[in-house]
Amino acid sequence: MGADAATPADSALVRRSNLSLVLRRFRDEGPRTRARVADETGLNKATVSSLVAELVDRGLLREGQIERLGAVGRPGQVIELDGRRVCGIGIEVNVDYVTALIVDLGGRVVADERLPLDVPALRPDAVLDATADLVARAVSAAHRAGSTPAGVTVAVPALVDVGTGTLRFAPNFGWRDMPVARALAERLGEPPYPIRVDNDANLSALAEHVAGAGAGVRNLVYLTGEVGVGAGVISEGRLLRGSAGLSGEVGHMPLGAGTELCGCGRRGCWETTVGLGALLRMAADPKDPVRDPARDVEDRLTELRRRAEEGHERTLTALRQIGTDLGTGASVLVNLFDPELIMLGGYFAMLGDFFLADMTESLRTRIVDPNATRCEVVLSTLGFSAAARGGAHVALEGVLADPTTVPPAVPEGSERSSSLV
Incomplete structure (x- = not known):
């Protein structure tokens, strides 16, 4: 076999990369035809058609109206972002409240909840218990809406080791070296979705950059x-x-x-x-x-x-x-x-x-x-929802990077997955 021959693993990696490229195009630029995506990405039309078909099958895109740009040439069908099947959950723990915001891939808010909580006055275990309960309710709300969480991101006003999900120092909480991601995963029974932790200002800036006035x-x-x-x-x-x-x-x-x-x-x-x-x-x-x-x-x-x-x-x-x-x-x-x-x-x-x-x-x-x-x-x-919205955006980034993490949609009339309880 020649050294330049592509392996199945290489082919799968290329396809995931192309799926990501096409999905981001629809997320960032809005509805468009397959032909336009081919022109914009440099991919050939057959490849784009195959990629779009897979993304539609996974419930991330949907077919829209027929676009007619005059009488010459074949009309093209507009494809648009759907994304209702998958969502990101952003959680914010701050000095006097905890909040949850569920945002689907199309940017729609599925549900939100905020609870007053005097965090500095409580023991860390009590705050983490309350936060885990809020996450569990958010996951249930997502499932009731027919959406599967791609991940949970927790915003905290603290120095954070993002790689390990560890809160290093939260001056206004009085917390140091708290493994927040690990503690929440244990309380939630080691869920299938990733749990991340990040600084609240960083996540708010990301939210503004993606979906706010900035x-x-x-x-x-x-x-x-x-x-x-x-x-x-x-x-x-x-x-x-x-x-x-x-x-x-x-x-x-x-x-x-x-x-x-x-x-x-x-x-x-x-x-x-x-x-x-x-x-x-x-x-x-x-x-x-x-x-x-x-x-x-x-x-x-x-x-x-x-x-x-x-x-x-x-x-x-x-x-x-x-x-x-x-x-x-x-x-x-x-x-x-x-x-x-x-x-x-x-x-x-x-x-x-x-x-x-x-x-x-x-x-x-x-x-x-x-x-x-x-x-x-x-x-x-975005008000007080900015950090949680940024967290939801980060949670959804995994889907944008690899759309194959979302399983194909269950055909209409079939029994729903038992995970959507």
């Missing part, structure tokens, strides 16, 4: 607006992780006043002046219901927004101060990364219209060359 923007910085403040940085279309995957902990830049103790054990961290805790301290007394971590965070922020809209001076003063301090820290990020967009997420997005002018003014006075910088500050449209 979709398609190649250089952006996403700032979380939670008790902690983190940054996810997209540079030239790629997420920056740093040499050890620990980048983005901007909340601990020494830009604070130095009076409040940070969760990391230091004073003077930026998040002690712009994090949610800082806003609540400035805007409300300790007994005020908006400072009750047992209440849903969006309910509390809705109340603060109502007060701001009614002209409550203490609330407005607090928000203006947040804007000024936010601009100070953001200027460091603009000078470092020169992004096209700074995306404000979490509570920043929910209340940002009250402090955006103050932030922009503070930012422009501190960046190196305001006239040359093209950076725009915008509010996230």
